[in-house]
Amino acid sequence: MxxxxxxxxxxxxxxxxxxxxxxxxxxxxxxxxxxxxxxxxxxxxxxxMPRTLDERIVIVDIDEKSLADVGRWPWGRQHMAQLTRELFERQRVQLVGFDIVFAEPDHSSGLAQLEQLARGELKDVPAFQARLEQLRAPLDHDARFAQALRGRPVVLGYYFTSDRGGGTSGVLPAPVMDRAALAGRPVRFTRWDGYGANLPVLAEAAPHAGFFNSIQDPDGLVRSVPLVAEFDGKHYESIALAMFRSLHGWPPVQPGFPAERWLPRSYQGLDSIQLRTGGPSSMAIPVDARVGALVPYRGPGGPQGGSFRYVAASDVLQGRLPPAELSGKIVLVGTTAPGMFDLRSTPVGQVYPGVEAHANLLSGLLDGRLPVQPDxxxxxxxxxxxxxxxxxxxxxxxxxxxxxxxxxxxxxxxxxxxxxxxxxxxxxxxxxxxxxxxxxxxxxxxxxxxxxxxxxxQRALTRLYGHYVPAELVAEMARQPVQGNGMDAENKPLTVLFCDIRNFSQLSGSLQPQQVRELLNLCFLRMTQVIRDHRGTLDKYIGDALMAFWGAPLDEPRHAELAVQAAQAMTRAVAPLNAELQARGLPEIAVGIGLNTGMMWVGDMGSDLRRSYTVMGDAVTLASRVEALARSYGVDVLAADGTRDAANHLPWQEVDRVQIKGKGRPVTLYTPLHASPDSDKALASELMAWHMALKAYRMQDWDQADVQLLNLQRLNPEKRLYSLFAYRVAHLRKHPPPAGWDGAFEAR
CATH class of the missing domain: 1.20.58 (Methane Monooxygenase Hydroxylase; Chain G, domain 1)
Structure with a gap:
């Protein structure tokens, strides 16, 4: 029973x-x-997070102030030599780690050109040859830097890569773990097939080095760092682990296997890595399935974050610090300057210095508190x-x-x-x-x-149309009955809209639940009213977003035009809405809207337990993806080419051509304009320059694209779209696209 x-x-x-x-x-x-x-x-x-200062570790920051004082990066190695000597001789630090790679020779002194002359047209001039020999030592900046490093407790940095076809440069340090110690277990180390390491003269002077790669999760955040990684069958340590071992006299690294009383011998993972400190004792550092550890972030990060003391590199170079102020400190040399591309997105900050991530990991190692998700x-x-x-x-x-x-x-x-x-x-x-x-x-x-x-x-199931569609359309359907019940599923061309409140998680983080509800209710009320005014069907609310469509249940030939007009009206409604929110003590909001037009299934769908009148299909999915892309282009409304083609009499600006996963052909994106270029000469001029920039970009004419984008940024400096493409052009100059590239950006 x-x-x-x-x-x-x-x-x-x-x-x-x-x-x-x-x-x-x-x-x-x-x-x-x-x-x-x-x-x-x-x-x-x-x-x-403890949110306290770790006084043991100091970050010497090559910040914007230092770049202004000393000059743009890369600095001549004579400056790095002076920095190293200042840290050890005058400041008396305990250990220095460089979150920087010195992969290219320093030719800033002109020594290479002088040597070329000495081998060429001036080879028979004894005075020149003698003078060159006198100048060689002071002009060989790499040798000066190597001399400053030699014999001192220094850990250099380098990086591994898998995006250069196995390319290598520089000299790797010695591996830290004997492969035989793994006893044949196929441990899932993070593996790479290329690297960028330091010059041989520097690697010989400072033989200890660690990689500064981190692991980026699918959401783009850096939560973990591999402690030991594999390249070409050999195993190398991270910069944080190398510095930690330096502080303990370089104990050997051995794999730590879990006790077999708990797990079978067939278990392939590592429980920890062991540092043999002498005798029977050892330190066990727990690791995850990738032989890494989660970064124990201490605070929000940056010079004002309060986790570590930041000292400008130029202050050290120019002797502005009192002698021995950093005595006994562990120093990490890195950068927070945006132009040097060492900023990461982390769970505790969207713009987080990469050097501080390694400082946090080193701090956790020193404290014996590394969080880890074990295998x-x-x-x-x-x-x-x-x-x-x-x-x-x-x-x-x-x-x-x-x-x-x-x-x-x-x-x-x-x-x-x-x-x-x-x-x-x-x-x-x-x-x-x-x-x-x-x-x-x-x-x-x-x-x-x-x-x-x-x-x-004991219940009656309601069968009113109002259970599925907005009341105002139900009334119109009653006046103009459709064949059948009007709820049957059908495949027809429609326009769908997704609208999302940007940064809602951050906005709501400081609000009380009642305030969150008040903010959402007010936002949805205003946006839904706009949709109703433009004859749209509100499909659903999805968290802090809403979905609507046009063209059903009543046929509407102008569904694309009405959807675009509704999207523009929604963006115009934000300003008065923000004024009301501010008056109520609530934060202001911004919205992002995505549109697409195409064939969709629409009808009464669901189960006996729950049903709804909704749309579905690839065109709906594409609209959602388009909305997610709007913010990256700095536009409030972004539409796929289907909507633009269905409402091509409206003024539009082409934004980009993107290859979206799951789509066979690239999708061209547009944003609707509030003014017509036919009546606005300034807008017409801007659009013409933009079309020329796009054409040059897709033809890989980077110089012409740069010229047009520079003009556009002067015409409209607030428009993020132009700075985004300027950044892309700069990136593609260094990393040319593959053969046959059609100018489409791969949307992830």
Whole structure:
């Protein structure tokens, strides 16, 4: 009787549990669960950061002030030699690490040209040859820098790469781990096939070096750094690990395998890396499946972040610091200057100095507090999913609504408590998103099954059109009846709009729940009214975004034009909306809108449990992708070429041609203009210059593109689109596109 009564609920629980188990085992990874795990980790990280100054580590910053004082980068190596001597001789620091690679010879002194003359037209001039010999030492800046490094506790930096076809330059340091020590286990080291390392003269003077690569997660954030990585079958250490070993007398690095009493011999991962400090003792540094560790960020980052002291490199060079002010300090030399491209996006800051990420990792190593997601996290997640899934599946059907809600709440709090305890007490980062989602889904399924199935005989199912579409269109449909019930699915050309509140997570972070609701309600009220005024159908609200479409349920030949006009009206509505928000003490907002026109399925869709009148298809997906791209181009409204073609009588500006994943052909993007170039001469001139810039860009005529883009930035300095293309041109000069490139940008 028990099984007969509850088997439908158990079946639903099994259906909910199965995808979670497939995700946990890696057979069917679910991106939204991974993103939620990252979100949970980021929130916990920010909540537990110490936000205190680590006085042991100092960052010597090649900042914009230093570049203004000394000159643009790269500096002559005589400056680096002077910086090194100043740090060791006058400041008496303990250790220096360079988050910089010195891969190219320094020819700034002109020595190479003098030597060329000595071998050529002046080879028979004894006075010149004698004078050159006198000048050789002071003019050989690389040798001067090498001399300053020699015999001092210095760790140089270098990088690995996999994007240059296995290209290499410079000299790598000696590997830190013997491959035989792995006992044949195929450990999943992060692997690269190329590198950029330091000049031989520098590598010989300072033989210890570490790579400064980090690992970027799919959302673009840097959360972890490999401690040991593999190149050409050999294993090398990161700059933070190299500096840590330097402080402990360079203990050997050995793999640390988990105790076989807990895991079988067939287990292939590393539990830690071991630093043999002499005798039977060793230091164990826990590592994840990629032999890396999560960066234990101390604070928000940067010179004002309060985690580490920043000293301008020019202040050190020019002797502005009192003698021995940095005595005994560990120094990392790096940069925060935007033009030197060492800024990263991290969970604690969107613009975070890369050098400070290594400082945080070194600080964590010194404190013995490196958070890590161990390789056995997979087994933990599977076991916990089975416990939560089976436990709630057996318990919830026997409880009433209130008791079931209490049981689900206890399960959620227990999961969070265990997860937090493992993080705080043991530094273990275990996946918990799938557990939380499963508990919520099981409770929702329990309540939904009881409401929609067991009590369906006591409820009447509404069949009014107003259940599916806006009331104002229902009234019009009543006056102009359509064939059938009007809700049947059909494939027809429509225009769909996605509108998103930009930076909503950041905006809402400092608000109370009531304020968040007030802000969203007010925003959605204004935007929905605009959609209604332009005869659009509001499809749904999606978090802080909304979706609408034109051309159904009533046929509307001007659906593309009305959608574009609605999008422009929505952007105009932002200013008065912000004034009202400000008056209520709420933050101002900005919106991004994406449009696309094409064939879509539209109709009454869903299940017996829930239905809605909605649109779907590739054209809808493309509109969502277009909306996500709008911000990167600095435009409020961005449309695919389908919308532009359907409303080509409106004024438009071409924005870009992009190759979107899953699309066979590139998509051309446009933004609608509020004015017509036929009546606005300045706009017409700007558009002409822009078309010329685009043509030159796609023909790879970088010089012509630069000229036009420079003129455009002068004409309209606030327009981000022009600076974006200027940056692309500069990048493509250094990294030419492949043969056959058609000018399409690959959207990720």
């Amino acid at each position: 028990y099984a007969t009564q509850y088997w439908p609920r158990w079946l639903i629980a099994g259906v909910l549990l199965l995808p979670m188990l497939l995700h946990a085992t890696g057979l069917v990874p679910l991106g939204f669960i991974e993103r939620l795990d990252h979100f949970i980790y980021d929130v916990r990280l920010r909540a537990t 056995y996290a997979l087994g933990y997640e599977v076991l916990m999913l089975l416990l939560v899934g089976i436990g709630l599946a057996l318990l919830l059907p026997q409880l009433g609504a209130v008791a079931a809600a209490l049981a689900a709440t206890v399960a959620l709090l227990t999961i969070l408590a265990v997860d937090t305890w493992l993080y705080v007490a043991a530094g273990l980062v275990m996946p918990s998103a799938s557990l939380l989602l499963l508990a919520i889904a099981l409770f929702a399924a329990h309540v939904g099954y009881g409401y929609f199935v067991e009590e369906r005989a």
